Amino acid sequence: MxxxxxxxxxxxxxxxxxxxxxxxxxxxxxxxxxxxxxxxxxxxxxxxxxxxxxxxxxxxxxxxxxxxxxxxxxxxxxxxxxxxAAAQASGSLTIGALETIASARLAPWLPGFQARHPDITVRMKVADSGALRRLLEDGDIDVGFCFERRDVSKGAADERLARRTIAAETLVLVAAPGQGAAPSDLAALATLRFVATEPGCIYRHMLDTAFAEAGVAAPRLVAEVGSIGAIAQLVAAGAGLGLVPRLAVSGALARGDLVELPWPGQMQTAPLTMIWRRRRVQPPALGQLLAAARETLAPVSERSQLSSEPESANRSKALL
Missing domain, CATH: 1.10.10.10 (Winged helix-like DNA-binding domain superfamily/Winged helix DNA-binding domain)
Structure with missing residues (x-):
């Protein structure tokens, strides 16, 4: 066969x-x-x-x-x-990523990796979190980059997959310019209008979790859309507030299309994680990419923080 x-x-x-x-x-x-x-x-x-x-x-x-x-x-x-056995760090790799991560993190990073490893051909597929998991399970991608749900660490992780968090992306509360100050507590904030993605999407999970962890019901949504880009446009037009990873709206913040409001609670972060299938023998090309991502994809300020991870996280380095 x-x-x-x-x-x-x-x-x-x-x-x-x-x-x-x-x-x-x-x-x-x-x-x-x-x-x-x-x-x-x-x-x-x-x-x-x-x-x-x-x-x-x-x-x-x-x-x-x-x-x-x-x-x-x-x-x-x-x-x-x-x-x-032949010590060949060559071949082709297929990366899967959320659209936000692909454009904001991987697009600027991949050319440098390819310049250092010209014998490795890298392709990229952009998909949502659910599709990335299926692509990994089916072997259609070698590694996926996504924002991980924090409840994965509480027993929901698939033991067939290895994972490593390489950055902690800050979530920011964004609004249209001139919308005014945000309330000073989460209960009051939850009474305002929000724009978010559909249920099941990692970005929606981030929003719901941010309020649930404080014991506050999630806010009323005026729109459910399919992408971070659409959220940014709706928020900029005054439709409501948004809670999104900073890297997804950094350009809009810099241009003044959006403004960042203070989050009235503990700072929220989204773990940027790379996930790959466990194998008895790892392809050398994949090992090169995983090592490079671990060392160079996270911003300098985050690398020092990640270097002090607990022993349970350090043990995962042995998988590389």
Whole structure:
């Protein structure tokens, strides 16, 4: 069973649709169908059946799915082991990131990394937090950069994934110029109008958590939008207040499109985290990127703070 066929099979199983699977693996629909049929002919069993809601796995397909995932993982580890044995820090890497992190942090940083490692080709995919996790699990990206939910450290972490926080991004309360001073306590602030992303998004989680930790109900939202950029524009137009990472609105603050108001409580931060799959043998190119991100992606003022992390965080360095 060729890894290419297994990857296509898993994408069809995930999307339950030939068209969406073809888009995900960058093939024509006919090629996806041909690959599935080739795999079925090789195994001597049908893997999918059609239903009103899409393609469903047959009992044979359900049996193959976890084995296909293991085989693709082993294929990657075999390639990594050969590269490590040959001391080859070359090859290609695919980075996944939230749009804000990709534009504000990775875009200025990646050219320097590529200049220092010309034998490593780096591609980037921009997606939301949920999509980044799926891309990591499916092996479509090598490392993801996102803002981590703080409740991950309380038992919700996936042990198949390794993670390391490399920066603590400050959250800022922003408003349109001339809107006036913010209330001096969170209860009063919660009575004002806010703009936020949809439920389930990491930015919405940051807003809800900031009030919940103080025992205050979340504020009323006048709009739920899909991006930090849209939040910034709505806030600048006077629709309401926003609580967002500073790096997402630094340009708007510098231009005077937005103003920062004092947060009436403990300063809020968002942990910028890189996440990758645990492997018995790590590809040398990925090791180079993880080490470089750990040492150079965080601002200088944050590196000294991160160097004094507790022992539990230091142990994660052994994964690099």
């Amino acid at each position: 060729h890894p290419r066929l297994l990857k296509t099979f898993l994408e069809v199983a995930r999307s339950r649709n030939i068209t969406r699977a073809a888009e995900a693996v960058h093939l024509a629909q006919s090629s996806v169908s041909d690959q599935v049929q080739s795999l079925e002919a090789e195994l001597g069993a049908a893997l999918f059946t059609r239903s009103k809601t899409g393609l469903d796995l047959t009992p044979a397909g359900l049996a193959l799915k976890p084995i296909a995932e293991d085989l693709l993982r082993l294929d990657g580890e075999a390639r990594a082991a050969v590269q490590a």
